[in-house]
Amino acid sequence: MLRTQTIVVKIGTSSLTQSQTGLLALSTIATLAETLSHLRRQGHRVILVSSGAVGIGCARLGLTERPRTMAMKQAVAAVGQGRLMRVYDDFFTTLQQPIAQVLLTRSDVGERSRYVNAYNTFQALLEIGVIPIVNENDTVAVQELKFGDNDTLSALVASLVEADWLFLLTDVDRLYSADPRSFPDAQPIALVTHMEQLAQLQVQVGSPGSQWGTGGMVTKIAAARIATAAGVRTVITEGRFPHNIEKIIQGEPLGTQFAPQLQPTNARKRWIAYGLIPTGKLYLDDGAVKAICQQGKSLLAAGITTIEGEFDSQDAVQICDRFGKEVARGIVNYSSSELQNIRGRHSREIATILGYAGAANIIHRDNLVLI
Numbered sequence: 001m002l003r004t005q006t007i008v009v010k011i012g013t014s015s016l017t018q019s020q021t022g023l024l025a026l027s028t029i030a031t032l033a034e035t036l037s038h039l040r041r042q043g044h045r046v047i048l049v050s051s052g053a054v055g056i057g058c059a060r061l062g063l064t065e066r067p068r069t070m071a072m073k074q075a076v077a078a079v080g081q082g083r084l085m086r087v088y089d090d091f092f093t094t095l096q097q098p099i100a101q102v103l104l105t106r107s108d109v110g111e112r113s114r115y116v117n118a119y120n121t122f123q124a125l126l127e128i129g130v131i132p133i134v135n136e137n138d139t140v141a142v143q144e145l146k147f148g149d150n151d152t153l154s155a156l157v158a159s160l161v162e163a164d165w166l167f168l169l170t171d172v173d174r175l176y177s178a179d180p181r182s183f184p185d186a187q188p189i190a191l192v193t194h195m196e197q198l199a200q201l202q203v204q205v206g207s208p209g210s211q212w213g214t215g216g217m218v219t220k221i222a223a224a225r226i227a228t229a230a231g232v233r234t235v236i237t238e239g240r241f242p243h244n245i246e247k248i249i250q251g252e253p254l255g256t257q258f259a260p261q262l263q264p265t266n267a268r269k270r271w272i273a274y275g276l277i278p279t280g281k282l283y284l285d286d287g288a289v290k291a292i293c294q295q296g297k298s299l300l301a302a303g304i305t306t307i308e309g310e311f312d313s314q315d316a317v318q319i320c321d322r323f324g325k326e327v328a329r330g331i332v333n334y335s336s337s338e339l340q341n342i343r344g345r346h347s348r349e350i351a352t353i354l355g356y357a358g359a360a361n362i363i364h365r366d367n368l369v370l371i
């Protein structure tokens with residue numbers, strides 16, 4: 001018998017609805033409810049991250065395409081979310097499995113105290129055998145502070161609860177070397193042992209998803225990156241066959257599996273990397289990139305060439321190489337206006353330039369996470 005596993009399952013709009021009509025795919029939802037309830041009865045801890053609020057809201061209101069304005073999307077999501085939970089509650093209650101609705105916004109994980117609070121709530125729900133059903137709180141989320149897609153949200157939830165598994169259920173059976181809809185000869189990928197392999201295999205992820213979904217494969221790969229860094233084994237598999245989740249847990253090589261990192265990034269650093277919302281960007285010269293990426297050093301002012309955005313001391317920033325590629329994130333010891341004056345300068349000059357003595361480094365290595 002397998003030890004207790006913590007399992008996060010994300011299902012996308014494309015699997016919850018029928019592609020032709022946009023109506024609910026009832027048999028999929030029923031099988032999903034059966035599978036998750038069965039996993040629960042075996043003692044596993046299960047969280048479902050479900051999309052569908054916008055898609056189901058549209059179907060309920062007879063809209064034939066996704067709304068374009070933010071306000072209309074939020075209104076439609078408010079209609080669809082209630083409908084979605086009603087359907088889940090019917091199925092899960094039939095199976096005597098209690099569920100809970102958890103609606104999160106980006107700021108719920110961006111602030112340390114709220115992040116810890118969300119963690120405690122999930123633990124309490126899992127302890128009493130409830131399956132939390134999570135979605136973004138679309139109705140109140142503001143554009144600049146959105147997760148944007150539920151693939152990312154599910155990876156953040158999996159990282160928060162330190163899950164063993166993250167299943168991304170979608171409308172293709174696995175990841176291919178290119179979008180199989182446009183390239184029928186694309187090669188299936190069964191196992192990704194490290195994320196650099198995707199670049200080596202030259203995997204093409206095409207443009208954002210289906211008519212009702214949002215992310216496409218791009219966001220699933222981004223989610224796999226976040227989750228595997230947290231030590232979570234991640235699987236992309238077909239939503240039409242939720243029973244496959246159990247088969248995969250038992251070792252069947254279905255879907256595309258992403259192996260977890262053997263030495264996961266610690267919880268605080270994961271929060272710095274993916275919980276905190278970066279408010280600026282620092283561009284570094286090659287020497288500084290090498291120092292932080294290869295030698296594990298703190299970031300010094302001397303290596304910073306350009307600063308973008310306005311931020312305060314203790315805010316999170318993105319750290320980029322000279323080509324603009326993000327290599328790390330971290331919490332800065334100086335505001336953007338202070339940094340404009342000390343960038344490119346030696347640490348011993350900081351006190352003279354600013355007129356007061358501050359930290360010798362701009363980001364201490366304990367507050368720096370490689371991406």
Ligand SMILES: Nc1ncnc2c1ncn2[C@@H]1O[C@H](COP(=O)(O)OP(=O)(O)O)[C@@H](O)[C@H]1O
Nearest residue numbers: 012013014170176178179205209210213216217
């Ligand atoms: N390399 C690829 N391998 C597999 N599918 C891909 C790839 N690139 C793009 N896709 C597309 O991504 C789609 C799944 O994303 P999406 O529609 O957003 O699903 P969901 O609603 O489940 O999140 C597939 O239908 C497929 O057409």
Ligand SMILES: N[C@@H](CCC(=O)OP(=O)(O)O)C(=O)O
Nearest residue numbers: 013051052053054150213214
């Ligand atoms: N919060 C949105 C989810 C949007 C989303 O990520 O959709 P999908 O690409 O189908 O997983 C909704 O419920 O409609």
